[in-house]
Amino acid sequence: MDLSAINPVLLIAALMVAATPILLAAIGELVVEKAGVLNLGVEGMMITGAIAGLAISVETGSPLIGFLCAAIGGALLSxxxxxxxxxxxxxxxxxxLALTLFGLGLSSMMxxxxxxxxxxxxxxxNLLGLGDLPVVGPILFGHDWIVYLSITLVIGVWAFLKFTRAGLILRSVGENAEAAHALGYKVNLIRMGAIAFGGACAGVGGAYISMVRVPQWVDGMTAGAGWIALALVVFGAWRAGRVMVGAYLFGGITVLQLNLQAAGVAIPVEYLSMSPYLITILVLVLISAGRARALGAPAALGQTFHASR
Amino acid sequence: MIRIVKRRNPSQAWAWATPILAVLLTMIVGGFMFAALGKDPFEAIRLIFWDPLFSEQFASYSRPQLLVKAGPLILIAIGLSIGFRAGIWNIGAEGQYIMGAICGAAVGLALYPSEARWLVFPLMVLFGGIGGILWAMIPALLKTKFNTNEILVSLLLVYVAEQFLAKMAFGALRNPDGQGFPGSRNLAQWSSSSNPELIAGTGAHWGVVAAIIAVLVAFILMTRHRVGFDIKLMGVAPRAAAFSGVNPNRMVVLCLAISGGLAGLAGLFEVTGPSGQITDSFNQGYGFTAIIVAFLGRLNPIGILLAGLLMGLTFIGGELAQLMIGLPASAIQAFQGMLLFFLLALNLMSDYRIEFGQKEAA
Known part of the structure; x- marks a missing residue:
């Protein structure tokens, strides 16, 4: 066992890469849930994005088109x-659930x-040419563009929900759909937009796994990332910044356990591989031990809305 | 202008018609999907739904397989449906299935090479159920003590169970006489633990018997017993249930115990019978497919019996189509997912009425 082989700078840079897929999926799902819809199909949309992105980028030779198509694929499925x-x-x-089951079959078929x-x-x-700086270079300036996209999205979603009128309308739909409907807002159209945005984010997140993290296609390769993203939204108490902290925390655990596996720690590989899921559960328990409403869950989350009521 | 209006009472006719209609629609759209894969859609549909039961060439092999596949699906789906009725979403049956199998197999292997079948097999069945229940108690207790979302916890535990299964198959439960190959002793070949075909040529093993008993008990529970009434009440009107004295926490524990226990039993019967061994991939996703079975059967025990048979048929038909025309196994998985979509969409018809006419001023 040689723990000195674990380089903290590379560890932090790697955890950002490991966190990016779930961060993307979680920030998308955050918007969906803020609109009052609980979409448990994140895993299905991610894996569809993963194969769509990989297949298209292999055919066209362009990762950019691949990610674009992954977003479209995820959105279409959603x-x-x-x-x-x-x-x-x-x-x-x-x-x-149906979306997840269908997505897993569809992706494996494609x-x-x-x-x-x-x-x-x-x-x-090599952002601003600063990627070669010691320590901060690899952490802040040396990533691929998707990592920066994910951070931009977090800031964008935060600002959208907090400062814009459209964000306020979206939140009102999630808190009380009947009231929003009575005020003349198109509840279903707003929710549709939010769901499509969530699908696109999950698609890009999935594509990041198949195109950057692994990078190749393996059946069922998202391995629960979508479910962890769902857990992150709860962990983040429906706030963009906290979702990002959660994603990086989770990325850190993933990378650390992979490093420990590589370093040959005496803990069996299987138990190390369990740890991200177990820690997600633990975090869920800690966060939900408080009062659910005070956490900031949208009041109309998961409720069906029918205008006739 | 088309409007949908809520029915005062759900339509019984539509309740029975929707699963049938959903299957037909899935066949049509699935046919297009098969055609897109370059397969003859009519041949594919015939291979999946007709040939396993009625073709002279294949039926003698395939027909017994129907109960082998449908048994665990029905057993798990019955348990899940009771929870779904109460609004308690256990979607980690796959994990409970794995843990039941491991737990039961471990007890059996501890007694190896005992000849006392009267002791070994019942004990394994018992611990299979206990294993499933204990695994399901994790989300149940976290839900009741800490209000943690049972959907996420039960699902995440599937991945934990899969890792644990790999550890057991390569570690503690590995066959000591297996020349280092992964996987346990063959439980189907050891006379004290085997779960054989009970009536030759039917494929019916103890798991199928258990599934039939589960259907009957669930039917009586849900239609004749106070507990069944409370379960349904809690699903439809949680506040009313609370006022009538239903303790939601006890319901959560009860529903997860039932679904976990039945999933654990299904796992044990599988590992002592059709699969025979604890290996890192003996589980075949029954725990997830059972979710579709539960909904296809409209959460009704009799419906689930029929739905399980149909879903079992798509499994063996899918294998046949894979063999004969190279239809990928994943196409069947997508097909099953599609079926659930159509089913959920058509559910609208039993709860709502479609009206054509002038739109009134709101």
Whole structure:
């Protein structure tokens, strides 16, 4: 066992990469839940994004087009959910589960020809030419553009929800859909937009796993990342900044346990691989031990809205 | 202008028609999907839904497989449906299934090579159920003590259980006479622990018997017993249930214990019978497919019996189609997911009425 081989600077840089997929998915789901919809299909949208991004980028040779198509793929899949939940008034929990089951099957079907194929490289940037600085270089300036996109999205979502009129309307739909409807806001259209945004974010997050983190296609490769993203929204108490802290915390645990595996710690590999899930559960317990309402859960979360009531 | 209006009472006719309609719609859309994969859709649908039961060439092998696949699906789905009725979402049945199998197998292997079948097998069944219950008690207690979301916890525990399974298959439960190969002793071949076909040519093993008993007990529970009434009441009107003296925490524990226990039993019957061994991949996703079965059966025990048979048929038909025309196994998975979509969409018809006419001023 050689723990001195673990370099803290590289560890922090790596944890940002490890956190990016779930951060993207979680910030998307945050917006969906703020609009009062619980979409449990994050895992399905992520894995669909993962194969869509990989396949398209392999075919076109362009990671950018790949990520774009992953966003579109995730959004399209989420629209199935949106139509069922908003217009067919189906149960959100069951429909979200259906989305996950369908997404897992669909992705594995689409991925048949791409087993073990390497996607084109998503290059690391050298932001402002500062990537070569010691310590802060690799952590702050040396990532690929998706990492910066995810951070930008967190700031964007935070500002949107806090400062804009549109953000206020979206939150009102999530707190009391009937009241928002009575004021003349198009509840279903707003929710549809939020769900599509969540789908696109989850798609890009999934593509980041298949195109940067691994990078190749493996069946079921998201391995619960979507569920962890859902847990992060609860952990973050429906606030963008705290979701980001949670994602980085989780990324840190993932990277640390991988480093410990590589360093040959005496703990069996299987138990180390369990740790991210166990710690997610532990964090959920700690955070939900308080009063659920005070945490900031949107009041209408998960409720079906029908204008006739 | 099309409007949807809530029915005062759900339509019984639509309640029965929706699953059938959903299956038909899934066949049509699934046919397009198969065509997109370059397979003849009519042949694929025939291979999945008809040939496993009625073709002279395949039926002798496939027909017994129907109960082998449907048994665990029904057993798990019955447990899940009781929780779903109460609004308690255990979606980690796959994990409880794995832990039940490990727990029961461990007890059996501890007694190896005892000849006392009267002791070993019942004990394994008992501990299979206990294993599932204990694993389900984690989300139950976290829910009741800390108000933690049972959906996320039960699901995340599936990944933990899978890792634990890998550890057991390569570690503590590995066959000491297995020349270092992963996987436990073959439990189906050891006379004290095997779960054999009870009636030759039917595929019915003890798990199928348990599934039938579960259907009957669940039917009586849900239609004739106070507890069933409380469960349904809690799902429809939690506040009214609380006023009538239903303790929500006890309901959470009860529903998760039932679903976890049945999933654990299903795992034990699988590992002593069709699968035979604890390996790192003996679980086949029954715990997830059972969610579809529960909804396809409209959370009704009799419906679940039929839905389980149908879903079992798509499994063996899917294997047949894979063998005959190279239809990928994942296409069946997507097909099953699609079925759930159509089902949920069509549910609208039983609770709402579609009206055509002039839009009134709101």
């Amino acid at each position: 629209l199935i959910f949106a139509v069922l939940v908003l217009y067919f008034l189906s149960n959100q929990v069951a429909t979200g 991925g048949q020809g791409y087993q073990g194929v390497k996607p084109p490289l998503t290059e690391k940037m």
